[in-house]
Amino acid sequence: MPDRRIPTAQVRRFLTTAFERLGLPTGDAATVADLMTEAEMQGSDGHGVIRLVPYARRIRAGGVNVRPDIRVVKEKAAMALLDGDNGMGHLVMKKAAEIAIAKARQCGIAWVGARLSNHAGPASLYPRMCLAHDMVGMYFAVGNANHLPPWGGLDMLLSTNPIAVAVPAGEEPPVVLDMATTVAAYGKVKAKAQRGESMPVGWMIDRQGQPLTDPKRAEQGFLMPIGGYKGYGLAMIVGLLAGTLNGAAMGSEVIDFNKDDTSVTNTGQAIVAIDPDAFGEVDEFKARVDKLVRELRASERMPGVDRIWMPGEQSHAKRLVNERDGLALPPALRQQLDQFASEMGIPPLQDH
Amino acid sequence: MPDRRIPTAQVRRFLTTAFERLGLPTGDAATVADLMTEAEMQGSDGHGVIRLVPYARRIRAGGVNVRPDIRVVKEKAAMALLDGDNGMGHLVMKKAAEIAIAKARQCGIAWVGARLSNHAGPASLYPRMCLAHDMVGMYFAVGNANHLPPWGGLDMLLSTNPIAVAVPAGEEPPVVLDMATTVAAYGKVKAKAQRGESMPVGWMIDRQGQPLTDPKRAEQGFLMPIGGYKGYGLAMIVGLLAGTLNGAAMGSEVIDFNKDDTSVTNTGQAIVAIDPDAFGEVDEFKARVDKLVRELRASERMPGVDRIWMPGEQSHAKRLVNERDGLALPPALRQQLDQFASEMGIPPLQDH
Numbered sequence: 001m002p003d004r005r006i007p008t009a010q011v012r013r014f015l016t017t018a019f020e021r022l023g024l025p026t027g028d029a030a031t032v033a034d035l036m037t038e039a040e041m042q043g044s045d046g047h048g049v050i051r052l053v054p055y056a057r058r059i060r061a062g063g064v065n066v067r068p069d070i071r072v073v074k075e076k077a078a079m080a081l082l083d084g085d086n087g088m089g090h091l092v093m094k095k096a097a098e099i100a101i102a103k104a105r106q107c108g109i110a111w112v113g114a115r116l117s118n119h120a121g122p123a124s125l126y127p128r129m130c131l132a133h134d135m136v137g138m139y140f141a142v143g144n145a146n147h148l149p150p151w152g153g154l155d156m157l158l159s160t161n162p163i164a165v166a167v168p169a170g171e172e173p174p175v176v177l178d179m180a181t182t183v184a185a186y187g188k189v190k191a192k193a194q195r196g197e198s199m200p201v202g203w204m205i206d207r208q209g210q211p212l213t214d215p216k217r218a219e220q221g222f223l224m225p226i227g228g229y230k231g232y233g234l235a236m237i238v239g240l241l242a243g244t245l246n247g248a249a250m251g252s253e254v255i256d257f258n259k260d261d262t263s264v265t266n267t268g269q270a271i272v273a274i275d276p277d278a279f280g281e282v283d284e285f286k287a288r289v290d291k292l293v294r295e296l297r298a299s300e301r302m303p304g305v306d307r308i309w310m311p312g313e314q315s316h317a318k319r320l321v322n323e324r325d326g327l328a329l330p331p332a333l334r335q336q337l338d339q340f341a342s343e344m345g346i347p348p349l350q351d352h
Numbered sequence: 353m354p355d356r357r358i359p360t361a362q363v364r365r366f367l368t369t370a371f372e373r374l375g376l377p378t379g380d381a382a383t384v385a386d387l388m389t390e391a392e393m394q395g396s397d398g399h400g401v402i403r404l405v406p407y408a409r410r411i412r413a414g415g416v417n418v419r420p421d422i423r424v425v426k427e428k429a430a431m432a433l434l435d436g437d438n439g440m441g442h443l444v445m446k447k448a449a450e451i452a453i454a455k456a457r458q459c460g461i462a463w464v465g466a467r468l469s470n471h472a473g474p475a476s477l478y479p480r481m482c483l484a485h486d487m488v489g490m491y492f493a494v495g496n497a498n499h500l501p502p503w504g505g506l507d508m509l510l511s512t513n514p515i516a517v518a519v520p521a522g523e524e525p526p527v528v529l530d531m532a533t534t535v536a537a538y539g540k541v542k543a544k545a546q547r548g549e550s551m552p553v554g555w556m557i558d559r560q561g562q563p564l565t566d567p568k569r570a571e572q573g574f575l576m577p578i579g580g581y582k583g584y585g586l587a588m589i590v591g592l593l594a595g596t597l598n599g600a601a602m603g604s605e606v607i608d609f610n611k612d613d614t615s616v617t618n619t620g621q622a623i624v625a626i627d628p629d630a631f632g633e634v635d636e637f638k639a640r641v642d643k644l645v646r647e648l649r650a651s652e653r654m655p656g657v658d659r660i661w662m663p664g665e666q667s668h669a670k671r672l673v674n675e676r677d678g679l680a681l682p683p684a685l686r687q688q689l690d691q692f693a694s695e696m697g698i699p700p701l702q703d704h
Contacts, residue, residue: 074630074631078429079631109463150649155652179585226583237517240641241517250644251643274597295603303560304561308503308504
């Protein structure tokens with residue numbers, strides 16, 4: 001039996017009510033609910049509705065400020081630094097994206113960093129906000145748990161610090177890259193463990209530097225950075241840009257939000273907006289993106305490959321289907337949400 | 353017998369004379385010579401002195417404009433687009449870096465793109481120019497030969513499009529990442545073939561998607577992007593930012609400069625300067641970078657690992673040694689330079 005699909009509006013309504021009950025002002029609750037639903041719609045299910053319960057646990061423990069005063073603390077023509085006042089990361093980074101877009105319209109490009117932010121969902125949400133303004137968006141973030149040692153080391157001092165970039169196209173879907181700097185995300189390791197499967201060589205190594213393929217032994221090893229020492233360097237650089245530059249946590253300062261519900265995470269993130277209109281005719285730029293996409297897609301394929309995908313194209317297709325047909329939440333997640341609703345004294349998620 | 357070391361000033365002088373003889377104005381010849389020597393000093397030998405002969409071949413074939421009018425064609429407060437007029441890439445990107453630094457001082461950040469540029473040596477040269485101004489530099493470039501198909505494809509439509517980022521530190525060496533988006537550079541494959549060695553699994557795949565380990569069969573396969581489809585996405589995105597955004601060549605438009613000496617390459621590159629002074633006290637920022645570097649370096653190590661290196665730290669050490677002791681050019685390269693000098697009617701490279 002397929003999971004029953006739930007209209008996105010119902011999911012949004014449920015999440016909004018939940019965050020209101022948790023103490024967020026209605027507008028902020030709706031913003032967080034919107035972005036979590038958006039994450040679920042594009043297939044980023046590890047960063048979507050499933051996060052409600054851990055977010056709520058942290059909020060109720062006092063680890064997140066539900067009425068933050070998110071404000072610009074440093075500013076120049078093409079940059080701003082936000083103090084997120086320990087609010088939900090979604091609120092901080094939505095505001096950051098709006099400021100970046102407005103400044104980029106004036107200056108051609110703008111960079112907005114944040115400190116004292118929190119987990120903000122999948123990285124791609126924020127650079128994608130630039131697309132509606134025909135702009136390119138880039139995003140860097142410090143992850144909220146360290147799973148990566150420096151190359152050759154054993155102390156987990158780095159996170160999977162993601163990069164996301166969104167580029168508007170003309171008739172084609174936008175090109176949207178959203179990548180962690182490790183070969184596999186930690187969530188994929190947990191999923192392999194749940195299914196009793198082993199991991200491919202290359203996902204993790206043990207403390208001797210040997211391949212680790214048993215996901216039940218994950219605690220004894222480390223995620224592998226992409227390209228080995230290259231991915232280590234990239235994770236460090238992303239952390240310097242999103243964390244250190246903003247005065248946010250980096251290295252040993254990073255709080256593991258899976259294990260600690262109360263310490264201020266001081267999460268750092270950064271968004272860059274680039275206005276192609278400053279470089280030439282925006283329609284010509286979008287036509288050149290289309291041309292490139294079509295050329296790559298039309299490449300001769302390896303045996304057994306049905307289709308060549310662009311970065312973000314599969315998420316785009318999922319978004320369209322889920323918007324039309326509603327969201328298929330797994331039964332275990334539905335049960336968790338029903339239990340949560342009951343505990344919080346709010347109406348359960350309605351199917352229609 | 354160790355290679356005889358040649359003072360860097362001699363190498364600079366020789367290269368300057370060579371480029372003057374090739375028709376570059378004296379100042380431009382000295383700039384290109386400086387940057388090629390710098391590349392050699394930091395250990396980027398694949399992008400250093402070894403490039404003189406292929407550069408000269410292209411210049412003499414009329415493929416590069418020796419007296420370019422490098423000019424700003426689009427400009428806003430925090431961005432500029434340069435038309436390189438098909439000049440040497442070193443000249444274009446040095447100018448781009450200078451403009452980016454000046455604009456970032458005003459605006460906090462600036463992005464300068466270039467079209468109609470050419471190969472400019474190792475990516476790290478240009479973001480490193482930001483360090484002397486206590487700024488962070490980022491650099492993106494479209495490579496000058498396509499060695500990479502889209503993920504699952506067979507047509508080589510993408511290059512190893514590099515990313516480089518330079519971050520100033522306080523007492524520690526700056527953190528300088530310089531990475532191609534493939535596991536191995538093509539030059540490393542050629543070196544394995546010359547030595548009759550096989551390649552590790554993961555460097556290349558053949559047209560069936562199987563590992564290719566015989567470097568003599570390299571023409572029948574493709575370089576592997578780092579992290580598989582992630583590196584493919586990253587190579588595409590870097591190309592969109594450095595090429596497509598600037599109206600420079602990307603995808604099938606890229607000219608293979610190993611095979612074609614006369615077509616205008618329309619190379620695209622971009623540099624970003626970020627002023628940490630806009631985000632807070634620059635000395636505090638640099639102290640935080642030092643703290644992170646020391647923390648990562650002090651990590652417990654895997655068995656057999658003598659030292660944990662930061663990105664760019666080995667290049668930094670080489671630069672110091674080579675600056676003091678001179679450059680150890682391989683005998684085969686010395687012979688090539690002597691022959692070149694004789695053909696061009698210029699004095700040969702002097703040892704002291």
